[in-house]
Amino acid sequence: MQKQITVGRWEAVCLLLNTVNIQIFLNLPMYIVEIAGTSGWILSIYISILALLIFSVVLMTFRRFPGKDIVDIASQVAGKTGQVLVGMSFSLLSFFSVSLVLREFSEDVKTIALTTSPLSYIMIFFLLGIIIATYLGFEIIIRIQGFIIPIIVMGFFIIILSVSPFIQSDNVLPIMGNGFPKIFGEGFFKVSLFIGISIIYWLPPFLKTFARFKSVSYITLLLSGFFITISVYTYSAIFSYPTATESFLPIYTLSRLISFGRFFQRIESLFLIIWALSAFLYLSACLYCAMYGFKRAFNLPYVKPLVIPFSILAYNAAFLPGNVMSTIELDRFYLRTWGFVPALGIPIILLIVAWIRGKGGKKNGVS
Numbered sequence: 574m575q576k577q578i579t580v581g582r583w584e585a586v587c588l589l590l591n592t593v594n595i596q597i598f599l600n601l602p603m604y605i606v607e608i609a610g611t612s613g614w615i616l617s618i619y620i621s622i623l624a625l626l627i628f629s630v631v632l633m634t635f636r637r638f639p640g641k642d643i644v645d646i647a648s649q650v651a652g653k654t655g656q657v658l659v660g661m662s663f664s665l666l667s668f669f670s671v672s673l674v675l676r677e678f679s680e681d682v683k684t685i686a687l688t689t690s691p692l693s694y695i696m697i698f699f700l701l702g703i704i705i706a707t708y709l710g711f712e713i714i715i716r717i718q719g720f721i722i723p724i725i726v727m728g729f730f731i732i733i734l735s736v737s738p739f740i741q742s743d744n745v746l747p748i749m750g751n752g753f754p755k756i757f758g759e760g761f762f763k764v765s766l767f768i769g770i771s772i773i774y775w776l777p778p779f780l781k782t783f784a785r786f787k788s789v790s791y792i793t794l795l796l797s798g799f800f801i802t803i804s805v806y807t808y809s810a811i812f813s814y815p816t817a818t819e820s821f822l823p824i825y826t827l828s829r830l831i832s833f834g835r836f837f838q839r840i841e842s843l844f845l846i847i848w849a850l851s852a853f854l855y856l857s858a859c860l861y862c863a864m865y866g867f868k869r870a871f872n873l874p875y876v877k878p879l880v881i882p883f884s885i886l887a888y889n890a891a892f893l894p895g896n897v898m899s900t901i902e903l904d905r906f907y908l909r910t911w912g913f914v915p916a917l918g919i920p921i922i923l924l925i926v927a928w929i930r931g932k933g934g935k936k937n938g939v940s
Contacts, residue, residue, distance in 0.1 A: 580779040582789055584715045587722035588858060589793040592769030594800050595855040596909075597729075598848045599677055601766065601801065602808040602823040604905060608759060611814050612750030614806040616760045621798025624767040627917050628794060632787055634924040635774075637933035639783045643774035643920065644869040650927050659923070660870025662915050663771065667863035668883070670769075671856055672890035673904045675699065678852045680897040681822055686845060699853070700888055706857035707864070707880050714857050721850055728847035729800070732824065733807050735831040735840065744813040745806065765909045767797065768916035772862050824848075860887060 602613070609616040638646045647659035679696045687695055706714055750756065770793055773786070780786045808823045811830070820826040824844060831840035864879040873879075894900040927933045 578712050578779050579781060580715055580776060581719075582780075582785060582792070584719040585773070585776060585780060585785075585789045586792050586796070587718040588715050589770050589773055589789065590796055590800075591718060591722055591725070591851055591854050592772055592858060593767055593793070593797040595674065595769070595851050596766060597800060597804045598822075598824055598844075598851055599674070599681070600823060600901065602805045603818060603820060604909075605763070605801075605805045606809050606814060606817045608751070608763065609756050610750030611745050611747060611809060612756055613809045614745065614802055615748070615750070616756050616763065617798070617802040617805045619756060619760055620763045620766060621794070621801065623761065623764045624770075624798070625791070625794050627764065627913075628767075628770070628790060630924070631917060631920045632790060634920040634927070635777055635786060636783055637924065637927055640777055640781070642777050642869070643923075644866070645778075646920075646923055646927075646933075650923050650930065650932050655923075657870045659919060660866050662919060663774065664863050664866030664870065666768070666771065666912065666915055667859045667866060668887065669890070669908060671859045671863060671887050672893075673900055673908060674852065674859075675856060675887060676891040676894065676900045677897065677904065678856075679891075680900070682849075685822070685825065696888060696891060699856070700884055702853055703856045703860055704880060704884050706853070707861045707884075708877060710876075711861055711865070714854075714861060718854055718858070721854060725847045725851050728843055729804075729824075732828050732831070732840075732844060733803060736807065736811060736827045739830055740807065740810040741813075742810060744810045750814070762910045762913070765912040765916070766801070767794065768908075768912040770794065770797075771916040772858065774920065775862060775865060860884070863887075 605613040605616055634646065635641070638649065641649070643663060644656055644660045647655035651658075675696060679692055679699060683690060683692055683695055770790065773790060773793070776789075777783075777786050780789065804824065808820075808827060809817050811827065812820060817823075825841060825848070828841040828844040833840075860883060861876070864876050864883050867873070867879060867883075868876050894903055
């Protein structure tokens with residue numbers, strides 16, 4: 574990323590919205606229903622509110638250090654050691670997100686479209702697109718988000734509206750589903766579904782003002798919560814529990830229900846298009862952030878020399894799980910359960926240390 578670039582609210586919101594909502598096109602609705610049962614939509618609202626509350630505390634860190642990204646803050650608060658640790662933490666978080674989603678995405682494409690193609694071929698095909706995007710740079714990646722994400726959102730709503738006649742409200746009863754402990758106890762850890770918003774930690778120098786940074790954060794969280802809730806509600810209201818826990822790719826399964834007479838059938842091809850676009854944009858942005866975090870941790874002059882090494886590492890890391898189920902388990906039980914600890918915990922820890930050591934605040938022009 575080049576610090577002379579200025580990022581607008583629209584592009585930033587589109588970038589962050591896709592990093593959170595890519596999960597909807599994979600298996601998030603089914604995942605939520607497995608935990609909460611018929612009350613999956615309540616769990617979605619609950620974790621959305623939690624994410625807003627926790628991120629309100631995170632924003633206090635960036636308010637204390639206006640115009641600084643997360644590594645700048647770590648360096649100012651904890652010196653070179655803090656810079657390396659924080660930079661590598663977020664680099665690894667983005668890197669493993671890329672590896673897991675690349676594997677899941679490729680496995681799903683093989684299952685529903687390219688059934689006879691080797692998995693390695695499918696992954697290389699998508700990896701080449703990601704490499705080209707990252708070579709073009711951060712500005713191209715983020716500008717194209719502002720153009721493509723509205724198309725993806727339109728496609729998503731077309732699917733939701735088209736399957737609305739199949740909704741049966743009785744399928745979301747009893748209203749408390751699997752019970753209070755599942756929703757508000759185990760459900761607390763599912764705030765990790767919002768860890769994609771941590772990409773915004775790199776954006777303060779490009780958003781220029783804290784007011785813009787704050788508004789982008791809240792808009793993204795509110796829209797993401799809305800999309801997650803509506804997708805979970807629609808899915809669980811159409812497929813009754815526990816049948817809803819058995820479907821492969823929930824939104825794809827919904828799209829297969831769409832049929833407008835004899836001449837408009839197999840509308841799931843629309844899903845494949847928006848799904849592929851969303852995945853490409855997500856993987857490109859996350860891989861770039863993984864490289865940028867590494868660059869910032871060690872004060873490297875350029876990002877481009879890291880593209881090929883990081884791409885090869887991500888490709889090989891994607892094959893570490895033995896099968897697609899192992900990949901999904903790693904994603905669910907580690908990244909999407911404990912991912913909030915580094916993603917949301919590190920900025921809060923930096924805030925506490927800054928208070929103790931008297932860093933930031935009025936010295937940076939913030940009262």
